[in-house]
Amino acid sequence: MRDTDFRRWWAEHDVIQHTYGVKRLRHPVVGDLTLDYEALTVTDAPAGSPSERDLRLLADLPLSAPVSLGADGQRSKTPLRVPKSSAPSSSV
Known part of the structure:
Protein backbone atom coordinates (compact mmCIF):
# COMPACT_ATOMS: atom_id res chain seq x y z
CA MET A 1 0.00 0.00 0.00
CA ARG A 2 1.33 3.40 -0.90
CA ASP A 3 1.15 6.38 1.45
CA THR A 4 -0.94 8.29 -1.08
CA ASP A 5 -3.61 5.57 -0.98
CA PHE A 6 -3.73 5.67 2.80
CA ARG A 7 -3.98 9.47 2.87
CA ARG A 8 -6.89 9.34 0.40
CA TRP A 9 -8.70 6.61 2.37
CA TRP A 10 -8.16 8.48 5.62
CA ALA A 11 -9.47 11.74 4.12
CA GLU A 12 -12.60 9.98 2.86
CA HIS A 13 -13.17 8.62 6.39
CA ASP A 14 -15.81 6.26 5.01
CA VAL A 15 -16.72 4.61 8.32
CA ILE A 16 -19.82 2.49 8.79
CA GLN A 17 -21.42 2.81 12.19
CA HIS A 18 -22.50 -0.58 13.50
CA THR A 19 -25.67 -0.07 15.54
CA TYR A 20 -26.51 -3.75 16.03
CA GLY A 21 -24.86 -7.10 15.89
CA VAL A 22 -23.19 -9.80 17.95
CA LYS A 23 -20.12 -9.35 20.14
CA ARG A 24 -18.03 -12.23 21.38
CA LEU A 25 -16.04 -11.50 24.52
CA ARG A 26 -13.74 -13.52 26.73
CA HIS A 27 -14.20 -12.51 30.36
CA PRO A 28 -11.44 -13.50 32.80
CA VAL A 29 -13.90 -14.88 35.36
CA VAL A 30 -16.89 -16.31 33.46
CA LEU A 63 -28.35 4.58 38.89
CA SER A 64 -30.30 2.30 41.23
CA ALA A 65 -33.53 4.37 41.24
CA PRO A 66 -36.51 2.12 40.43
CA VAL A 67 -39.11 3.24 37.89
CA SER A 68 -42.83 2.65 38.16
CA LEU A 69 -45.14 2.42 35.15
CA GLY A 70 -48.92 2.53 35.33
CA ALA A 71 -51.27 0.08 33.62
CA ASP A 72 -51.29 2.37 30.56
CA GLY A 73 -47.48 2.14 30.27
CA GLN A 74 -47.03 5.74 31.35
CA ARG A 75 -44.71 6.81 34.14
CA SER A 76 -46.45 6.80 37.51
CA LYS A 77 -46.73 10.07 39.39
CA THR A 78 -45.65 8.33 42.59
CA PRO A 79 -42.20 6.81 42.94
CA LEU A 80 -41.87 3.05 43.18
CA ARG A 81 -41.05 1.92 46.71
CA VAL A 82 -38.79 -1.09 47.13
CA PRO A 83 -39.71 -3.16 50.19
CA LYS A 84 -36.84 -3.49 52.65
CA SER A 85 -37.01 -7.28 52.39
CA SER A 86 -36.14 -7.16 48.67
CA ALA A 87 -33.43 -4.50 49.01
CA PRO A 88 -29.87 -5.80 48.62
CA SER A 89 -28.18 -6.60 51.92
CA SER A 90 -25.13 -4.53 52.83
CA SER A 91 -23.80 -7.00 55.39
CA VAL A 92 -20.68 -8.97 54.52
Missing part, protein backbone atom coordinates in the same frame (compact mmCIF):
# COMPACT_ATOMS: atom_id res chain seq x y z
CA GLY A 31 -15.20 -17.16 30.17
CA ASP A 32 -16.65 -16.78 26.70
CA LEU A 33 -19.77 -14.63 26.21
CA THR A 34 -21.78 -14.12 23.04
CA LEU A 35 -23.93 -10.99 23.31
CA ASP A 36 -26.44 -9.36 20.99
CA TYR A 37 -26.28 -5.57 21.02
CA GLU A 38 -28.21 -2.59 19.75
CA ALA A 39 -27.01 0.98 20.12
CA LEU A 40 -28.93 4.21 20.01
CA THR A 41 -26.94 7.42 20.02
CA VAL A 42 -28.90 10.28 21.51
CA THR A 43 -27.42 13.68 20.93
CA ASP A 44 -30.14 15.95 22.27
CA ALA A 45 -33.86 16.58 22.67
CA PRO A 46 -35.62 19.69 21.35
CA ALA A 47 -34.98 22.63 23.69
CA GLY A 48 -37.83 23.26 26.10
CA SER A 49 -39.64 20.04 25.17
CA PRO A 50 -41.07 17.52 27.65
CA SER A 51 -38.44 15.08 26.38
CA GLU A 52 -35.63 17.49 27.29
CA ARG A 53 -37.11 17.90 30.78
CA ASP A 54 -37.49 14.13 31.22
CA LEU A 55 -33.95 13.42 29.98
CA ARG A 56 -32.59 15.90 32.53
CA LEU A 57 -34.66 14.15 35.22
CA LEU A 58 -33.22 10.79 34.18
CA ALA A 59 -29.68 12.16 34.23
CA ASP A 60 -30.17 13.32 37.82
CA LEU A 61 -31.55 9.98 39.10
CA PRO A 62 -29.25 7.63 40.97
Whole structure:
Protein backbone atom coordinates (compact mmCIF):
# COMPACT_ATOMS: atom_id res chain seq x y z
CA MET A 1 0.00 0.00 0.00
CA ARG A 2 1.33 3.40 -0.90
CA ASP A 3 1.15 6.38 1.45
CA THR A 4 -0.94 8.29 -1.08
CA ASP A 5 -3.61 5.57 -0.98
CA PHE A 6 -3.73 5.67 2.80
CA ARG A 7 -3.98 9.47 2.87
CA ARG A 8 -6.89 9.34 0.40
CA TRP A 9 -8.70 6.61 2.37
CA TRP A 10 -8.16 8.48 5.62
CA ALA A 11 -9.47 11.74 4.12
CA GLU A 12 -12.60 9.98 2.86
CA HIS A 13 -13.17 8.62 6.39
CA ASP A 14 -15.81 6.26 5.01
CA VAL A 15 -16.72 4.61 8.32
CA ILE A 16 -19.82 2.49 8.79
CA GLN A 17 -21.42 2.81 12.19
CA HIS A 18 -22.50 -0.58 13.50
CA THR A 19 -25.67 -0.07 15.54
CA TYR A 20 -26.51 -3.75 16.03
CA GLY A 21 -24.86 -7.10 15.89
CA VAL A 22 -23.19 -9.80 17.95
CA LYS A 23 -20.12 -9.35 20.14
CA ARG A 24 -18.03 -12.23 21.38
CA LEU A 25 -16.04 -11.50 24.52
CA ARG A 26 -13.74 -13.52 26.73
CA HIS A 27 -14.20 -12.51 30.36
CA PRO A 28 -11.44 -13.50 32.80
CA VAL A 29 -13.90 -14.88 35.36
CA VAL A 30 -16.89 -16.31 33.46
CA GLY A 31 -15.20 -17.16 30.17
CA ASP A 32 -16.65 -16.78 26.70
CA LEU A 33 -19.77 -14.63 26.21
CA THR A 34 -21.78 -14.12 23.04
CA LEU A 35 -23.93 -10.99 23.31
CA ASP A 36 -26.44 -9.36 20.99
CA TYR A 37 -26.28 -5.57 21.02
CA GLU A 38 -28.21 -2.59 19.75
CA ALA A 39 -27.01 0.98 20.12
CA LEU A 40 -28.93 4.21 20.01
CA THR A 41 -26.94 7.42 20.02
CA VAL A 42 -28.90 10.28 21.51
CA THR A 43 -27.42 13.68 20.93
CA ASP A 44 -30.14 15.95 22.27
CA ALA A 45 -33.86 16.58 22.67
CA PRO A 46 -35.62 19.69 21.35
CA ALA A 47 -34.98 22.63 23.69
CA GLY A 48 -37.83 23.26 26.10
CA SER A 49 -39.64 20.04 25.17
CA PRO A 50 -41.07 17.52 27.65
CA SER A 51 -38.44 15.08 26.38
CA GLU A 52 -35.63 17.49 27.29
CA ARG A 53 -37.11 17.90 30.78
CA ASP A 54 -37.49 14.13 31.22
CA LEU A 55 -33.95 13.42 29.98
CA ARG A 56 -32.59 15.90 32.53
CA LEU A 57 -34.66 14.15 35.22
CA LEU A 58 -33.22 10.79 34.18
CA ALA A 59 -29.68 12.16 34.23
CA ASP A 60 -30.17 13.32 37.82
CA LEU A 61 -31.55 9.98 39.10
CA PRO A 62 -29.25 7.63 40.97
CA LEU A 63 -28.35 4.58 38.89
CA SER A 64 -30.30 2.30 41.23
CA ALA A 65 -33.53 4.37 41.24
CA PRO A 66 -36.51 2.12 40.43
CA VAL A 67 -39.11 3.24 37.89
CA SER A 68 -42.83 2.65 38.16
CA LEU A 69 -45.14 2.42 35.15
CA GLY A 70 -48.92 2.53 35.33
CA ALA A 71 -51.27 0.08 33.62
CA ASP A 72 -51.29 2.37 30.56
CA GLY A 73 -47.48 2.14 30.27
CA GLN A 74 -47.03 5.74 31.35
CA ARG A 75 -44.71 6.81 34.14
CA SER A 76 -46.45 6.80 37.51
CA LYS A 77 -46.73 10.07 39.39
CA THR A 78 -45.65 8.33 42.59
CA PRO A 79 -42.20 6.81 42.94
CA LEU A 80 -41.87 3.05 43.18
CA ARG A 81 -41.05 1.92 46.71
CA VAL A 82 -38.79 -1.09 47.13
CA PRO A 83 -39.71 -3.16 50.19
CA LYS A 84 -36.84 -3.49 52.65
CA SER A 85 -37.01 -7.28 52.39
CA SER A 86 -36.14 -7.16 48.67
CA ALA A 87 -33.43 -4.50 49.01
CA PRO A 88 -29.87 -5.80 48.62
CA SER A 89 -28.18 -6.60 51.92
CA SER A 90 -25.13 -4.53 52.83
CA SER A 91 -23.80 -7.00 55.39
CA VAL A 92 -20.68 -8.97 54.52
